[in-house]
Each structure stands twice: as C-alpha cells, then as structure tokens.
Amino acid sequence: MSEVREPRQFGRRENRVVITTNGTVREYRVSANILILSAVLFCTFMTGYIGATAYLAFREDLVAGTLIRQARMQHEYEDRIAALRSRVDRITSRQLLDQQAVEAKVAALMRQQEMLTGRNGALDGLIEKARKQGLEVPQTQKPEQKAEIESVTTGSIGASGTRRPTIVALADAGSFLRGSTFAGQSGTAIGLGQDMSRKLAAAQLPTGNAAGNPAITTQHMFEDVREQIGAVGMRQTASLKALQTAARQRMEQLAAVYQKLKVPLPADMTANTGGPFVAASGMAFEDLAENVALSLDTLARLKTKAMKLPVANPLPGAKITSRFGNRLDPFNRRSAFHAGIDFRAARGTPVKATGSGRVIHAGRKGGYGLMVEIDHGNGITTRYAHLSRITVKKGATVKPGERIGKVGSTGRSTGPHLHYEVRRHKKPANPSRFLKAGREIATL
Template identity: 40%
Template sequence: MADRAENKVFGKRAANHVLILASGENIRHMTIRPWMIALTVCFTGILTIGYLGATSYLVIRDDLIGATIARQARMQHDYEDRIAALRAQLDRITSRQLLDQQVVEKKVEKLLEQQDALFSRHGKLGSLLDRAEESGLQPGAEAPAVDIPAFAPVGDGRRASSTGGSAAIAKILQGSEPSAKLDVASTMAGTSLREGPADRADRIFSKVTLSLKTLESQQLTKIASLTTGASDAANAITTILLRSGVDLDPPSGKEGGIGGPYVEPRLPGNRFDTSLDDLDAALTRLESVRETARDLPFSNPAPGQPVTSRFGNRVDPFLGRLALHAGIDFAAQTGDDVKSTGAGKVIAAGVVGGYGNMVEIDHGYGISTRFGHLSKILVSVGDEIKTGDVIGRAGSTGRSTGPHVHYEVRRNGQAVDPMHFLNAGMKLTTYLE
C-alpha cells in the first residue's frame, strides 16, 4: 500500500537506457544517461549548424566577391572615364592656349612691324622736319602725345621679341587687376565675366592700333601743313622770279632727249610714304628756288645810299640831249665798297668805253649785272663771286660827272630796269630769311 501510494505521488521512476555490445563471448554494456543524450544532441546540432553555416558562407562568399569585384570595376571605369574627361579638357585648354598664343604672337609681330615702320618713318620725318625748320616753315601747334602701350624697345636697346615665349606674352596680356565680375544682378544669377587671353589681346591691340592710327593722322596733318607751306612759298618765289623775267623752267623746245631701258613701274606706297615723298619734293623745290633767288641779283649794290639817276630816257649830262640811261646811279664817295648783288662768275673786269673801270658778272638764266665808273677793280675775269662780295671801289672813271655807283641789270644782253629786281628782292626777303 505504501509503495502504491508513493507512486501515485511521485510517479514511476524512469528507467535508464542500457547499450549492450556483444562480441563473441565478450559482452559489454554501457548505461546511457540522459545528460549524455542531451550532450550528443547538442553536439550534433552544433555540427549541423556549423556545416550549414560553412556551406552558406561558401555559397554567399562567391556572390560577395563578385559584387566587390564588380563594384571595384565600376569604380575603376568611373575613374578612368573621369581621367579621360579631364585629359580631354586639358587637351582642349592646351589647344586653346596654343591657338591664343599663336594669335597673340601674330598680332605682336604685326605691331612690331608697325613699330619698325614708325621708327623708319620717324627717321625720314625727322630729317624732313629739320629741313622744314631750316626753311623757316612752321607746321603749327605740336600734336599731343599719344599713349601707346608698351611695345617699345627694352632698356638695353633691343626690341621686344614677338616669339619670346608664353611668359612674355602672358606678361603682355596680364592686367593690373583680376578679371572683373558682373554687377550685383549678374552675381546673384551665379554667372561671372571672365576675359580670356584672346579677348584681352584683342582689346589691347585694338587700343594700340587706334593709338597708332591717331598718331599717323596727326603726323599726316603736320606733313600736309608743311607740304602746303613749302609749295606756297616756292610758288610765291617762282611768281616773283617770273615777274622779274626769270623763268626757272627750261623752254620745251630746248629740252634734251629722253630714253633708257624698260623697268617695271614702281607702285605707289602707302599714304604716309606718299605724303613724305610729297613733302620731300616740296622742300626740294623750295630749296632750289630759294638757292636760285639768292644767286640772282636781287640785292642792293650800295645799301643805304640814295638813287641819283633812274633807269630810262634822260637828258645826257654831256650832250644835253635825250639819251637812254641803261641803269641806275647810287650816290657814293670815292673808295666806298661796291658789292655784288648776286652770285655768279666775272665775265668782264677792266676799262670798257664810257663805263671806265667796269665789272660784269654773269648770274645765269641770261641775267648779268654791270658796275661802272669804279675807281678800283678787286676781281678778275673767271672769279666766282658770292652775293655781297666786294668787287671794287666807287669812283668817277669814264663818262662820269662825279663819284657814284652805276649799276645795270641785263637780261639776254638787253638792259632792264634794276628797280624791278630791287623791288623783287624786298619781296623775296620774307621767303629767303
């Protein structure tokens, strides 16, 4: 009863499992306890989980490695694409810089050619201006100085080179300030204004070209003024000479023959060179007519002395009847200097009939002068005489009533009124000084 009551309270005790191993006569048994079963189950579960985990890792690892490789490949491709884009952009920038540099070098070379032309023009113009100043011509007010950007020779006298490399060109193109930005509205819009080298070069070269054109225009104005002044002066002198009977142009019938080998015509130069040629021709003509006028007898043989007898018909002092006085007489004292009225060559010097002691000078262009009644002759035939040279002393030799200077002017051997030449000389004073 007691055992049955105990079983009802605690239940029936479980029996242990026994593992019997028999091998022939040998029999072995082992009791399998519950903890051993639990341990075996746990170990088996761990092995199963490990196997499954390892298998899953091996399967998933290939996918992870493939994804990683694909990602690295994509990143590499992206970097390569970016590098290629940057390289292409760099090539474009380099090509643009090379093109800009070539454009700038061409423009610098062109400006340097213009500078050489200016230096050459300055040399030609300087000599012409000196000649014009010596001729007494005034071109008017000096032209204001023109500010030309720096393409002038460097300090040691060498010229700036148009192929001096990118550094020289960059120095030319650099501004004193960074690129200007847009105003507030443009800034708010997120844009900025940047001036490229070519644009900067165009702006600078446009300014230089405008300055050169302004300078050339001012020089052309000055040259035109000088040319007009020289031509007017030469025309005035020529007119005075023509009115005095001196024709500087040879008669057409006496011109010599012309000829020579055929040579291709010289094409006219630019406007500036043509203006220089015109000024040179005008100054040459002015100098020529001035030299001619200075050599012709337009001076006074007895400065400051009164005229005692004029050219033309008068009562002869010895015969008391009308006779032609072929010259004019100036009051003088015996021994006073008698001066040549123009340059020329002595063609007569000695006693000549009623002239007494007489000197005759040939001045060219068919003009000659005679000085009579001299007390003493100081020149000889063949002597070259300049204007103002003393050729003798005043006296009263020959048909003379007293000491004086008898002065004649002859054109092609015919006596003309010397007063025409004396009056012309007074008019020429303005153009000859």
C-alpha cells in the first residue's frame, strides 16, 4: 500500500489512500474529518482497553479495600449503636430508680398523713370529752407557743409557802386509772389541701417534663409537703398540750376549793410520787394523748366528788335573814352565837339536801324542832331544822338536790324559815364558805 499524492492545487488539500493487492491498485480518498474521527475512536478504544485490563489486574485489591471500608464503617456504626443502647439503659435504670424513690417517698408521706388522720380522730374524741367536762376547748396554738405551754408546772405552792396535795393526773401519774383509753381513730381526715394532693400526684409523674432541674423541683415539692405535715403534727401536739393545761388548771381550781373547805382530796385522786430528777423531754403523741385522757377522767371524777360535798343551796333563791356568828337572840335579846344561817321561805317550801350522804337523824331535837341531819363523810355533817315535815328516814342515802323535808317553824322559831348548819367533827362551820364553794364549782 502506498500513498499517491497528486499535484497540489491552490487552496485545496486532499488525502488519498492507495491499496495495491496482487497488482490491483485501489485508491481511496479520505477527508480530514474522517481521519480525526477515526483517531478519536481508536484512542477511546485503547483507553477503554487499557482501563479494562488494569481493572481486571487490580480488581481483587479494589474489592478487598471496599470490603474493608464497609466493615470498618459497620463496626463504627455498631459501636455507636451499642454506646447509645448502653446510655439508654443507664437512663432508663436511673429513671426507674428515681421513680421508685419518688414512689417510696410518696408512700411514706401518705403513711404520715394517715397517721395524722388517726391522731386527729383521737384529738376530736378528747376535745369532745373536754367539752362534756365544761372545758372551753382551746384554740390550736402555734408551734412557737410550745415553750409557753411547757412552762406550766404540774405542782403548785401556795402563797404561804406550803405545798398543796398534788393530783395524780397533774403529775402525769395517771396509770392508777386502769383500763382508761383515749378516743378511737375515727376522726376526720387531715386536710393538707388540694394543693398538696396535686403536688403528691405530680411527684409520682415522670420528672422529665419539669421546668429547670427536675430533681430540684421534685425535692422542693417533697420538702413543702413534709413541712406542712410537720406543721399539722405540731399543731396537733400543741392542741393536746393546751387541753392538758386547761384540764390541769381546772383540777387545780377544784383542788383549791377543797383546800378552802379544809377537805382532803379523795384518796384515789392523790398519789405519793418520787424518783430522781430527769429533765423533761418531748413525749410521743400517743403517750401525751393518754395523759390528756387520764387528766380529763380525773377531772370528771374530781368534779363529781366535789359536787357530792355539801356545797349546794338547800333553798335556791331564798333570802338569808341571819348569818353565821354572834347575834342578838330573837327571844331574850341577848348576845348569842348562831351556829348556822337562816333562809326565809314560805311554809311548805321543799328543802333539798346540799350534798350526798346518809341520814343519821330524822325527827325532833330540842330547839331545832323537826330536824334532819346528814353525814357527808370526812367528818362533815349538815342539819336542816324547824321543818314542818320530814320526807326521809334515818339510815337512808340521799343525793344532792334530793327533797328531805318542808319549811316550817317548829322548835325555837319566830316564823317559817330554814335553819341550816354545817358541822365539821361536830363543831359548827360557816355554811357560807360551802355555799360559795358550790358557786365556784358550778362555774368550773
């Protein structure tokens, strides 16, 4: 094959291809564009061929590198997923522990509230018992008044420096009243309020949606509830102590009445106490409630026994015409001693016993005329003279206010009236002191 070029013509260029085969000559004319296209195609083919050959030669290395990269990425993702799973498990465990801790705290607070509810029932029972005793139920005092309540002493010393008998309940030694119990546990519920109920309910919810630091928010809720429960408990204790103080003061007043009348306190109301001195400390609510109940029981028994003393008025509303002491005798107009007091009343007016006791005389007795004499114990007797009629018999047992006769003018008398005497160990005593004591006891 040879290339034959013809003489160049001006402004024109041709490319020819001559192929000779066995003496045969063939000539082809090829344009420049075709040649360029052919060269491009050849280069493209060669590039693809060389690239394919290189790929086939290095394919295993490329595949291995790709697999290694994929394995590395997979391990990284698996490590990250494991770390996230571990973190989720820790968070879940922490939330579970926090939730259990919150539930335990809520349960503890609920138990405290139930305990306060039971205490409130006991307190209601004691308040009702105090009201039946005629005590003015004290207002619930603030915790700051605790020191003032505790400053009340259990014993008392008179102005003359002599120690008066101490009532057992005043010294909190009321165990002699066996079987005494305080009120049951059926009182009304302690009102922590709807706000506290909402806080307790909120404390049991997940704390993740709480504003700020959830742990601090929940802690503040519990502290607030604890403070309110503590305040309720302190008010209950303060109420008990106020009740105890009121009962003690009332018993001291009754004891003072006994002292004024020079009558010893009932034997079962006193006690001989002693022991080493130990500074006072806070008492449990149940012990304090039992002491208050014993004090109220002792107060009731003391008042009942006090009312059995001859302290009532034998003729309520009647005018006193002659008092105890020296006076002019109405018959001989000479100075004489009047051993009792006279009540003016219409003939037939009922005369009542001034205290409980046993009738030791019912009939005529000298200048007394028809007379009834009653023994009240402790060496105290009362006489009701100048009666027109006697309605009791000797040996009978009478109660305060029971009718024993009717007003008359028998014996040494100038007109219808009641001559009333109080005698202590057969010696005359001023009945006015007993009447005054009766008025004081009626107000207690």
